[in-house]
Amino acid sequence: MTTADIGSPVRKEAPPGAEPLGATRAERLSALAQQHGALVTLVIAVIAASLSFDTFLTGDNLQNMALSSAFLAVVALGMTFVIVTGGIDLSVGSLFALGGVLAAWGSQYGTLVALLLPLAVCGLVGVVNGLLIARSGLAPFIVTLAAMLGARGILLAVTDEGSTTYLVDKDTVFASLGQETLLGLGVPVWITLALFGLGALVLRRTRFGQYVYAVGGNEDAAALMGAPVARTKIAVYTVSGLCAGLAGALNAAWLVSGVTILGSGMELEAISAVVIGGTLLSGGFGFISGSLVGVLLLKVIQNVINQIGSLDSAYQQVVSGAFLAVVVVAQTWLGRRQRVL
Amino acid sequence: MTELTLGRVSADRARLLRLLQEYGVYLGVLVLLLVNIAFTPHFLSGENFRTQAVQVAPVLVVALGMALAIGTEGVDLSVGSVMALSTSLISLYLGYGVWIALLAALLGGIVVGLANGSLVAFVGVQPIVATLALMVAGRGLALVMLPQLKQVNDPDMAALGSGDLLGVPYLVLIAAGLALLVAFVVRRTTFGRQLLAIGDSRPAAQLAGLPVRRVLILVYVLCGALAAFAGVLATARLTASDPTSLGTLMELSAITAVVVGGTPLSGGRVRIGGTVAGAVLIQLLTATLIKHDLPPSWTQIAQAVVIVLAVYAARERGKR
Numbered sequence: 001m002t003t004a005d006i007g008s009p010v011r012k013e014a015p016p017g018a019e020p021l022g023a024t025r026a027e028r029l030s031a032l033a034q035q036h037g038a039l040v041t042l043v044i045a046v047i048a049a050s051l052s053f054d055t056f057l058t059g060d061n062l063q064n065m066a067l068s069s070a071f072l073a074v075v076a077l078g079m080t081f082v083i084v085t086g087g088i089d090l091s092v093g094s095l096f097a098l099g100g101v102l103a104a105w106g107s108q109y110g111t112l113v114a115l116l117l118p119l120a121v122c123g124l125v126g127v128v129n130g131l132l133i134a135r136s137g138l139a140p141f142i143v144t145l146a147a148m149l150g151a152r153g154i155l156l157a158v159t160d161e162g163s164t165t166y167l168v169d170k171d172t173v174f175a176s177l178g179q180e181t182l183l184g185l186g187v188p189v190w191i192t193l194a195l196f197g198l199g200a201l202v203l204r205r206t207r208f209g210q211y212v213y214a215v216g217g218n219e220d221a222a223a224l225m226g227a228p229v230a231r232t233k234i235a236v237y238t239v240s241g242l243c244a245g246l247a248g249a250l251n252a253a254w255l256v257s258g259v260t261i262l263g264s265g266m267e268l269e270a271i272s273a274v275v276i277g278g279t280l281l282s283g284g285f286g287f288i289s290g291s292l293v294g295v296l297l298l299k300v301i302q303n304v305i306n307q308i309g310s311l312d313s314a315y316q317q318v319v320s321g322a323f324l325a326v327v328v329v330a331q332t333w334l335g336r337r338q339r340v341l
Numbered sequence: 342m343t344e345l346t347l348g349r350v351s352a353d354r355a356r357l358l359r360l361l362q363e364y365g366v367y368l369g370v371l372v373l374l375l376v377n378i379a380f381t382p383h384f385l386s387g388e389n390f391r392t393q394a395v396q397v398a399p400v401l402v403v404a405l406g407m408a409l410a411i412g413t414e415g416v417d418l419s420v421g422s423v424m425a426l427s428t429s430l431i432s433l434y435l436g437y438g439v440w441i442a443l444l445a446a447l448l449g450g451i452v453v454g455l456a457n458g459s460l461v462a463f464v465g466v467q468p469i470v471a472t473l474a475l476m477v478a479g480r481g482l483a484l485v486m487l488p489q490l491k492q493v494n495d496p497d498m499a500a501l502g503s504g505d506l507l508g509v510p511y512l513v514l515i516a517a518g519l520a521l522l523v524a525f526v527v528r529r530t531t532f533g534r535q536l537l538a539i540g541d542s543r544p545a546a547q548l549a550g551l552p553v554r555r556v557l558i559l560v561y562v563l564c565g566a567l568a569a570f571a572g573v574l575a576t577a578r579l580t581a582s583d584p585t586s587l588g589t590l591m592e593l594s595a596i597t598a599v600v601v602g603g604t605p606l607s608g609g610r611v612r613i614g615g616t617v618a619g620a621v622l623i624q625l626l627t628a629t630l631i632k633h634d635l636p637p638s639w640t641q642i643a644q645a646v647v648i649v650l651a652v653y654a655a656r657e658r659g660k661r
Contacts, residue, residue, distance in 0.1 A: 142652050147645065153640070275470070332464050
């Protein structure tokens with residue numbers, strides 16, 4: 001804010017998952033479990049799934065899974081920044097749908113409009129969220145809950161109350177963003193991977209990233225150190241809005257239409273993925289790669305449930321919810337263990 | 342920061358602001374009523390009042406439980422899913438008689454509440470996250486039990502949904518009775534005082550020797566039971582069980598009613614009268630927009646703006 005900039009980058013406090021010097025063995029084990037638990041579970045799940053279902057490790061199935069993970073992953077990427085600051089963004093599902101509709105509508109004016117329009121609108125909603133949260137001190141969940149409703153309202157307003165579905169011309173460059181494949185994987189998958197690389201770099205290696213950790217770790221301390229708390233918060237909600245809008249646009253390019261009913265419940269999936277990936281909901285600790293693992297894990301579980309034909313798709317929700325509860329309990333337990341020891 | 346801004350505002354303005362925060366919701370209801378009486382055709386008919394009141398009843402019952410959770414500085418996002426769970430359970434157990442079905446529905450809500458409460462009280466998970474998990478799982482469970490809409494053909498349920506006593510629908514009587522009961526619990530019982538103390542400061546309540554965990558679990562159990570009961574009421578009104586859509590966005594409506602009614606999200610204070618007025622306000626606002634042929638998109642945007650304004654207005658009051 002206006003406090004004198006100390007000039008040196010903010011040093012992050014040791015997060016609960018980091019290994020302090022002289023950590024005991026139990027402490028190191030629980031830190032390891034917290035950081036890599038999701039990855040280990042993913043590997044086990046993949047091995048189990050490929051042993052149980054012949055259809056799991058086929059090219060088609062893997063490609064489909066990669067593609068359907070890509071859109072959620074981009075949303076989860078933005079969510080990771082928000083959650084590391086200790087906040088939460090419940091508006092991403094609506095913004096995902098809104099982004100898709102705006103992109104499909106804009107695609108008639110060219111690829112640039114199709115990409116920039118959703119980014120501008122969803123980014124703006126993110127800025128408003130951030131301003132209300134950072135400058136007025138309102139609770140993130142209530143502000144973004146209102147934004148979820150408001151964004152859905154805007155979506156209905158631009159689609160004649162949901163009755164118009166804008167289509168994307170299949171011959172445009174924009175449609176090819178969703179349709180084309182490169183080295184066997186869809187273009188959205190590559191875009192997602194690039195964004196995750198960029199996101200990890202920003203969170204780990206830039207001053208902004210360090211501010212994000214500092215704000216999440218202890219807001220007052222961050223402010224005293226001269227970190228621009230309000231600006232950082234506004235930035236993370238903007239990033240989240242941009243990510244959701246972009247994911248929606250890519251999804252529209254893939255579906256070649258702006259489907260209006262998408263995205264409900266997506267905020268929960270994204271939050272689950274981030275949490276499963278090891279990021280703490282209390283803020284101050286987390287990693288981008290974990291969120292990618294979390295998304296993949298959710299999608300593998302989803303895929304397995306779909307493969308068991310007899311199971312209703314509603315079981316997906318039961319399993320996701322139960323899984324989220326287990327992960328949260330495990331995280332709290334692991335975190336407490338490290339602090340107590 | 343708060344003291345500084347307050348210091349700059351003149352005393353009169355501060356008092357006016359406080360009055361507005363305190364009683365703004367009643368003023369809002371009054372204004373909306375007058376606007377509707379003046380501009381909405383057929384608004385002043387008994388039929389219309391009946392419709393509005395019957396529609397607000399389930400929302401109010403959920404909001405009462407939500408007010409308790411928010412009073413402890415928590416929140417319960419699973420209420421909509423609990424309603425869905427309750428409607429599925431009713432359909433499944435109606436064959437064994439209406440009381441068994443009612444019991445099963447309430448039990449479902451209590452179990453979800455126990456899970457929420459245990460996660461919050463014993464494990465120390467943030468309420469938003471704990472109830473988020475149950476929100477996802479609850480709706481899934483409801484759909485597993487009852488995959489699609491089913492008509493409820495039971496004379497007792499139909500009577501509950503559309504019957505009345507001296508012209509007042511049962512649903513309204515029940516909701517009003519529950520509101521009085523919850524208001525009594527908050528104001529006049531030890532449990533109520535303990536709940537507010539925990540919302541004010543959990544560590545302080547702990548140090549004072551209050552049974553923090555037991556109270557927290559009971560709060561989430563009550564919240565679950567009330568949401569389940571609201572599911573019963575909604576099922577009776579619709580004479581159908583629809584686990585796909587019943588209670589979606591209910592958490593939002595309930596939180597809005599509570600917050601608009603002047604209960605701060607920071608806990609330590611519960612206003613039941615305000616919550617009732619808040620629920621009525623949202624219902625009137627929606628009805629006004631619909632009756633003037635404004636599309637649903639406007640209703641949603643308006644509700645979003647009202648939520649933000651209400652939270653913004655409540656912001657400076659902070660904790661007492």
